[in-house]
Amino acid sequence: MAAITVDFQLCFIFILLGIFSLFCLSAFFFKKPKDPQLQGCGLPPSPPSLPVIGHLHLLLSVPCLKSFQKLSSKYGPLLHLRAFNIPIVIVSSGSMANEVLRTQDLNFATRQREVSIMEKSLLFGSFGFVSAPYGDYWRFMKKLLVTNLFGSHSLEQTRLIREKELKTFRTMLFDKAAKKGTVDVGKEMMKLTNNSICRMIMGRRCSEENSEAEKVEDLVIKSFSLVKKVLIANTVGRLLKKFGISLFEKEIMEVSQRYDELLEKIIKEHEEDPNKKEDRDMMDVLLEVCADDKAEVKITRNQIKALIVELFLGGTDTSAQTIQWIMAELINHPEILKILREEIESVVGTTRFIQETDLSNLPYLQAVMKEGQRLHPHSPMLVRNATKGCKIGGYYIPQNTTMLINTYAMMIDPDSWENPDKFQPERFMVSPSKGKDDEREQLALNFIPFGSGRRACPGEKLGYLFTGVAIGTMVQCFDWIIDGDKVNVEEAGEMTLTMAHPLKCTPVTRVNPLASFESEDPKWLMEEFDMYC
Numbered sequence: 452m453a454a455i456t457v458d459f460q461l462c463f464i465f466i467l468l469g470i471f472s473l474f475c476l477s478a479f480f481f482k483k484p485k486d487p488q489l490q491g492c493g494l495p496p497s498p499p500s501l502p503v504i505g506h507l508h509l510l511l512s513v514p515c516l517k518s519f520q521k522l523s524s525k526y527g528p529l530l531h532l533r534a535f536n537i538p539i540v541i542v543s544s545g546s547m548a549n550e551v552l553r554t555q556d557l558n559f560a561t562r563q564r565e566v567s568i569m570e571k572s573l574l575f576g577s578f579g580f581v582s583a584p585y586g587d588y589w590r591f592m593k594k595l596l597v598t599n600l601f602g603s604h605s606l607e608q609t610r611l612i613r614e615k616e617l618k619t620f621r622t623m624l625f626d627k628a629a630k631k632g633t634v635d636v637g638k639e640m641m642k643l644t645n646n647s648i649c650r651m652i653m654g655r656r657c658s659e660e661n662s663e664a665e666k667v668e669d670l671v672i673k674s675f676s677l678v679k680k681v682l683i684a685n686t687v688g689r690l691l692k693k694f695g696i697s698l699f700e701k702e703i704m705e706v707s708q709r710y711d712e713l714l715e716k717i718i719k720e721h722e723e724d725p726n727k728k729e730d731r732d733m734m735d736v737l738l739e740v741c742a743d744d745k746a747e748v749k750i751t752r753n754q755i756k757a758l759i760v761e762l763f764l765g766g767t768d769t770s771a772q773t774i775q776w777i778m779a780e781l782i783n784h785p786e787i788l789k790i791l792r793e794e795i796e797s798v799v800g801t802t803r804f805i806q807e808t809d810l811s812n813l814p815y816l817q818a819v820m821k822e823g824q825r826l827h828p829h830s831p832m833l834v835r836n837a838t839k840g841c842k843i844g845g846y847y848i849p850q851n852t853t854m855l856i857n858t859y860a861m862m863i864d865p866d867s868w869e870n871p872d873k874f875q876p877e878r879f880m881v882s883p884s885k886g887k888d889d890e891r892e893q894l895a896l897n898f899i900p901f902g903s904g905r906r907a908c909p910g911e912k913l914g915y916l917f918t919g920v921a922i923g924t925m926v927q928c929f930d931w932i933i934d935g936d937k938v939n940v941e942e943a944g945e946m947t948l949t950m951a952h953p954l955k956c957t958p959v960t961r962v963n964p965l966a967s968f969e970s971e972d973p974k975w976l977m978e979e980f981d982m983y984c
């Protein structure tokens with residue numbers, strides 16, 4: 452009986468392979484470009500492929516970043532792969548990425564080749580802003596986001612929210628230090644960024660009683676673990692669906708459902724008790740547009756929910772992981788930690804805590820943040836789609852090619868960076884006005900941890916604020932003790948780069964600007980200070 456089952460399975464697989472072969476035959480003869488300027492250009496170099504599946508095995512390989520980097524060093528900065536009959540190009544040099552993201556930005560301003568396969572999902576589905584094609588909806592939402600959340604004016608208006616959350620974080624660290632407790636840096640950073648973003652966009656913290664913070668954190672982590680699966684599902688899923696195979700749909704819809712329940716509750720609370728005009732938050736603005744029949748672009752409740760999910764994803768794990776990597780490097784490089792601490796002490800002193808407004812006066816801290824992101828970019832692979840067939844680096848890129856821009860490879864490319872594997876913040880101490888032209892150009896070309904072009908990260912400034920004050924606080928106020936001599940900086944993850952061994956360390960208080968006031972303990976002074984901190 453068992454043997455018969457196996458035979459049926461084999462038959463089924465052979466039939467499937469046969470049908471796929473037909474697709475692949477057509478793939479062999481890619482449609483020739485009609486544009487005379489593109490005729491005569493060949494496709495970028497390609498490694499040997501397997502029958503039927505093409506290079507799918509390479510795309511599924513773990514860790515794919517390293518294997519792409521190896522292939523690119525052999526075949527060049529543009530690498531042509533195919534998954535069944537779907538063309539994919541891996542870009543791994545600054546100059547090629549510049550052509551895609553800047554020179555031909557408009558042609559590559561959409562991420563997905565077609566509407567997401569998980570149409571109804573709030574996560575990576577068709578309601579999203581991140582997955583939206585470049586067009587009226589995306590432009591309208593981007594304007595809304597810049598005006599109400601990411602612009603300098605909005606960031607100034609929400610500064611107190613972030614300062615309060617930073618204070619909670621600092622208090623937790625002093626408390627841990629007093630009790631000689633260990634801090635799970637990534638986890639605490641998720642709490643800090645999560646609560647700050649929740650309050651910035653919805654005017655509320657994630658409540659601790661209902662363990663909402665944990666729910667959101669858990670969802671964010673689960674969502675990032677699905678990124679590669681979604682990319683594969685969106686690239687080849689439609690083809691497989693024709694044969695009744697749905698890739699990862701159940702997993703993704705389950706997470707979407709959990710987000711939906713959480714957000715529906717929050718939206719209802721906003722609808723029942725909207726904020727006054729002067730206290731409006733991002734959620735109030737979105738609900739107002741949703742209810743406005745005359746709005747320039749009509750947005751739906753699901754689009755609001757999907758955007759909030761994307762802001763949780765875009766803003767929490769990105770900053771939390773970045774901070775964790777930078778702290779790990781600083782602990783492993785005490786000489787750099789010392790220089791940074793001296794800079795903070797000379798600018799901020801020891802009688803007050805570092806705050807956001809100090810960051811522009813701390814060039815070495817900025818260089819440390821950049822160097823951390825160069826070595827450990829949170830999103831090492833940017834995704835774009837060729838809306839039209841075009842020419843890049845002298846090669847033909849067919850319409851609807853999925854472009855994967857390997858920023859990880861670019862930012863450790865030995866042709867562009869001296870000692871690329873070393874943590875050396877000094878390389879970023881080139882003043883934009885004084886540095887040599889070619890040095891500045893090289894940095895701009897090869898350093899893109901926030902992406903580039905129209906679809907670059909709109910939260911870059913906010914990300915720098917989160918990262919800067921968190922690192923600044925940990926360096927200004929504490930020494931850090933780890934188990935062993937060095938932090939293990941082994942990498943894990945693929946579409947997002949995480950620490951294989953999350954950073955756990957024990958703070959030892961070295962400076963507490965509040966301590967001198969606390970010893971005098973005049974109540975009025977403490978209240979004053981509390982307001983200020």
Ligand code: HEM
Pocket residue numbers: 580581582648761762763765766767769770773829830833834900901902903904905906907908909910911913914915918
């Ligand atoms: C250190 C922190 C951060 C890093 C490293 C980071 C990185 C990135 C990267 C690499 C992209 C893709 C860009 C591209 O395709 O060219 C991106 C897009 C995006 N990020 Fe960030 N980000 C950070 C912080 C934030 C924050 C704080 C938010 C919001 C709360 C945010 C929201 C977004 C959104 C909405 C997009 C999609 C933009 C679009 O499709 O037009 N990010 N981010």
